[in-house]
Amino acid sequence: MTTYIIRRTLMAFPLLFLITIISFGMMQMAPGDPTALMMDPMIKQENLAAYKEAYGLNDNVIVQYVRWLGNMIQGNFGESLIRQGVPVSELILARLPNTLILMIVSSVIAFLISIPLGVISATKRNSLTDYSITFVSFLGVATPNFWIGLVLIMFMSVHMGWFPTGGVATLGEPFSIWDRIHHLILPAFVLATADMAGLTRYSRSSMLEVLRQDYIRTAKANGFKNGTVIFKHGLRNGLIPIITIIGLMLPSFIGGSVIIESIFAWPGIGLLFVEAAFQRDYPVIMAVVVIAASLVVIGNLIADILYAIVDPRIEY
Amino acid sequence: MTLSGRNLTVNEPLLIEEKQEFAHESIWKVMLRKFLKNKLAVIGAIILVIIIASAIFAPWLAPQDPSKQVLLDKLSPPGEKYILGADNLGRDVLSRLLYGARVSLLVGFTSVAGSIFIGTMIGAIAGYYGGKLDAILMRFVDAVISFPSLFLLITLVTIFDPSLMTLIFVFAVFGWTGTARLVRGEFLALRSSEFVLAARTLGIKNSRIIFSHILPNAMGPIIVSATLGVGGVILGEAALSYLGLGIQPPIPSWGNMLQSAQNPQIMLGAWWYPLLPGFMILITVLSFNFVGDGLRDAFDPKINE
Numbered sequence: 001m002t003t004y005i006i007r008r009t010l011m012a013f014p015l016l017f018l019i020t021i022i023s024f025g026m027m028q029m030a031p032g033d034p035t036a037l038m039m040d041p042m043i044k045q046e047n048l049a050a051y052k053e054a055y056g057l058n059d060n061v062i063v064q065y066v067r068w069l070g071n072m073i074q075g076n077f078g079e080s081l082i083r084q085g086v087p088v089s090e091l092i093l094a095r096l097p098n099t100l101i102l103m104i105v106s107s108v109i110a111f112l113i114s115i116p117l118g119v120i121s122a123t124k125r126n127s128l129t130d131y132s133i134t135f136v137s138f139l140g141v142a143t144p145n146f147w148i149g150l151v152l153i154m155f156m157s158v159h160m161g162w163f164p165t166g167g168v169a170t171l172g173e174p175f176s177i178w179d180r181i182h183h184l185i186l187p188a189f190v191l192a193t194a195d196m197a198g199l200t201r202y203s204r205s206s207m208l209e210v211l212r213q214d215y216i217r218t219a220k221a222n223g224f225k226n227g228t229v230i231f232k233h234g235l236r237n238g239l240i241p242i243i244t245i246i247g248l249m250l251p252s253f254i255g256g257s258v259i260i261e262s263i264f265a266w267p268g269i270g271l272l273f274v275e276a277a278f279q280r281d282y283p284v285i286m287a288v289v290v291i292a293a294s295l296v297v298i299g300n301l302i303a304d305i306l307y308a309i310v311d312p313r314i315e316y
Numbered sequence: 317m318t319l320s321g322r323n324l325t326v327n328e329p330l331l332i333e334e335k336q337e338f339a340h341e342s343i344w345k346v347m348l349r350k351f352l353k354n355k356l357a358v359i360g361a362i363i364l365v366i367i368i369a370s371a372i373f374a375p376w377l378a379p380q381d382p383s384k385q386v387l388l389d390k391l392s393p394p395g396e397k398y399i400l401g402a403d404n405l406g407r408d409v410l411s412r413l414l415y416g417a418r419v420s421l422l423v424g425f426t427s428v429a430g431s432i433f434i435g436t437m438i439g440a441i442a443g444y445y446g447g448k449l450d451a452i453l454m455r456f457v458d459a460v461i462s463f464p465s466l467f468l469l470i471t472l473v474t475i476f477d478p479s480l481m482t483l484i485f486v487f488a489v490f491g492w493t494g495t496a497r498l499v500r501g502e503f504l505a506l507r508s509s510e511f512v513l514a515a516r517t518l519g520i521k522n523s524r525i526i527f528s529h530i531l532p533n534a535m536g537p538i539i540v541s542a543t544l545g546v547g548g549v550i551l552g553e554a555a556l557s558y559l560g561l562g563i564q565p566p567i568p569s570w571g572n573m574l575q576s577a578q579n580p581q582i583m584l585g586a587w588w589y590p591l592l593p594g595f596m597i598l599i600t601v602l603s604f605n606f607v608g609d610g611l612r613d614a615f616d617p618k619i620n621e
Contacts, residue, residue: 018459030475142547142602144554147574147594154590158583255464259555263578273467274559277474289471293463300462 005305012301019293020072024065027286077287082279088287091272098168099261099268103253105184106191107246114196115242118203122211122238123230133200140197145256149190149263156186166265187264194256195249202245203238210238240311247303251296350614357610360603367600371417378411383566391586400592403573404582409589412568413596419569420600423483423553424546430488432542435495440526442496443503454500457493465490469552473561483562487549495541502534536615540608547604554597570597 052058059067071078077088121133157165163186164170169179210216211234219229254270261270269288276284351357370377380398385405392402400409442453460468472486506512507530515525556562557571565572570593576582577590 014455015459015462018455019462022459022463026471026475138605139598139602142551142605143598144551144558144574144594146555146558147590147597150574150578150590151594154583154587158580159587251462251464255466258466258470259559262559273470274561277470277561280474285471285474289463289467292467293459296462296464 001308004308008301008304008308012297015297016294019297020069020290021065023286023290023293024068026289027282028061030280030282072287072290078283080276080281080284082276082281082284088283091284092269092287092291095267095269095272098266099257099270101184102188102191102257102261102266102268106188107195107249107253109188110192110195110199110249113192114199115203115239117200119207119230119235119238121200121204122207125208133204137197137200140193143193145190145194146259146263148193149186149260152186152190153263166263168267187260187266190263191253191256191260194252199242199245199249203242206241207234207238210234213237240307243306243310244303247299247301250299254292254295347614351610354610354613356606357613360606360610363599363603364607367417367603368421370414371421374411374414374418378408378414380408380411382407382411382415382568384408391582391589393586394588401586401588403589404576404579404586409573409592412573413570413592416568416570416573416593417596417600419480419563419567420550420553420597421546423480423487423563424549427484427487427491427549428542428545430484431491431545432495432538433492434488435492436499436531436538438492439496439499439501440503440531443500444507444522444526444530446504446507450500453496457496460490460493465552466555469556470559470561473556478556478561478564480563480567483553483556487552491545491549495538495545498537498541499534502537503530506530506533536611540612540615543604543608543611547601547608550597550601550604554593570594 068078075089077092080086080088080091083091117133117137121130124130153165157163164183166183168183169175170183173179211230216229216234219233220226224233257268258270258273260266261268262274265271269291272284273288275281276288385407386402387405389398389402390404392398394401398408398410400413403409403412438453438457442450468490469486472490473482476482476485503526512525512529515529520529553562553569554571554574557569558575560572560575562571563569565576573593574590577593582589
């Protein structure tokens with residue numbers, strides 16, 4: 001078990017290393033060099049050369065990469081080109097809590113809606129309910145979730161006035177937990193829709209697999225109530241594979257946050273990233289990309305390890 | 317009597333021949349028959365044909381020039397003059413949807429053609445040769461897959477400036493990883509099969525074995541992944557254009573129509589407008605997914621009719 005965890009963790013390192021190389025390579029493709037954005041265009045050639053020397057831009061690409069990697073491991077992502085002098089790590093840390101709250105709440109929503117739907121679908125297999133749930137999840141996969149967000153803002157916020165159209169809190173009002181929740185409901189729900197369809201189908205097939213097992217039949221034969229069999233005997237085992245899905249959901253959650261935060265003006269990492277993209281603030285862009293990809297690798301790692309812990313049938 | 321007798325003798329071999337023909341029915345015919353039995357896939361295919369045809373014939377079908385602005389008619393509701401209404405600059409929404417279909421399908425088909433090509437090449441090489449080369453290529457695939465797609469797409473778009481060509485390039489260069497994994501799996505399974513061993517013993521060149529012997533056997537999954545891929549790219553293009561990082565106005569695309577819909581004037585005065593481009597994206601992607609699933613079942617010999 002311990003050797004498996006160590007081996008699996010070690011496997012993640014080459015992947016993280018490749019991620020930094022790909023990210024650095026993309027940054028090298030950007031046209032112009034950073035001095036073009038930072039400096040006064042009227043600067044004298046000698047001064048420009050001095051700046052380039054000071055920032056190490058004349059060095060060999062490999063030297064630049066190693067220096068960048070070394071700084072990044074120490075948590076130094078450089079400074080923002082647009083907001084000069086502000087460290088990128090500071091910008092990211094300031095936005096991180098908002099993104100985390102949004103992601104945690106929407107994953108809870110996704111689980112609370114999808115798993116019961118999947119269980120119902122599996123227990124009433126091939127019924128009208130099952131077909132309707134399957135069809136709706138097909139629709140869900142094909143629907144752009146920013147469109148769901150847009151339509152919900154239009155009807156629920158603009159026309160009905162039930163929810164605010166965006167932001168984390170009402171401006172100019174003292175902090176109140178209800179106000180925060182009020183602002184959180186729509187974006188969290190829309191972000192959750194991104195994964196609900198997949199999660200429903202996944203829990204359906206996982207549950208079907210479990211309901212086919214001998215011990216379920218034994219439990220039924222022993223006269224346990226149907227509900228007890230499904231929820232106590234079935235669901236417990238049916239949930240095991242769903243743990244891995246949490247790791248696999250992470251990329252689409254992180255990716256989805258970009259677009260959901262933009263629609264709802266939610267000041268998180270995703271919105272920071274889109275703002276940076278519009279301003280060509282490359283240090284911020286690269287930092288967010290590397291962090292996002294690393295989170296995905298770490299998420300998969302945690303899912304694999306959890307899966308090994310929870311399911312004793314897995315051999316190492 | 318003689319006539320009917322002759323008929324019998326003539327008919328008998330004919331019947332046998334018919335039976336033999338049935339047994340020798342080509343694999344494509346079997347697949348087509350299986351596909352046609354899947355109602356959702358057939359409906360999806362019909363909708364796709366309609367959408368593709370209306371995209372091709374957009375200049376003839378569109379009632380107006382999609383960029384003609386009639387400011388007096390702005391936000392006209394659907395009616396006689398504008399079948400699906402006019403947008404906030406007084407442009408005909410139906411015409412813009414038709415031209416938007418061109419953009420979505422063009423980006424979808426061309427970039428998927430590119431990504432399928434790259435993915436098939438890399439997957440075939442990795443799966444056929446195996447060993448160290450396979451390990452290196454697949455770790456690279458793992459790394460690319462780790463980037464959440466929108467982050468990678470947005471980064472590349474900011475580096476190369478958003479335009480139609482950039483979008484096609486970015487989706488092609490990013491989207492090949494899934495196909496590569498799939499094709500590698502097929503090649504791994506097929507490379508030790510008898511017909512490949514036979515070809516090797518005959519001294520046939522590796523490149524010929526890859527392309528003429530193994531690849532045709534892996535076509536099914538590749539076609540399925542291409543079909544599902546087009547739907548995925550259409551969703552991605554819409555998301556980028558919606559953020560303002562994709563197709564730039566005045567060229568209409570479903571995504572940038574939704575971007576312009578995010579305007580209080582439209583939200584209050586023309587609730588129907590934001591529904592339309594999203595609905596087009598939804599039915600197009602849904603149809604691609606239905607057709608893809610239908611093809612998957614048709615190609616799967618384990619699923620009986």
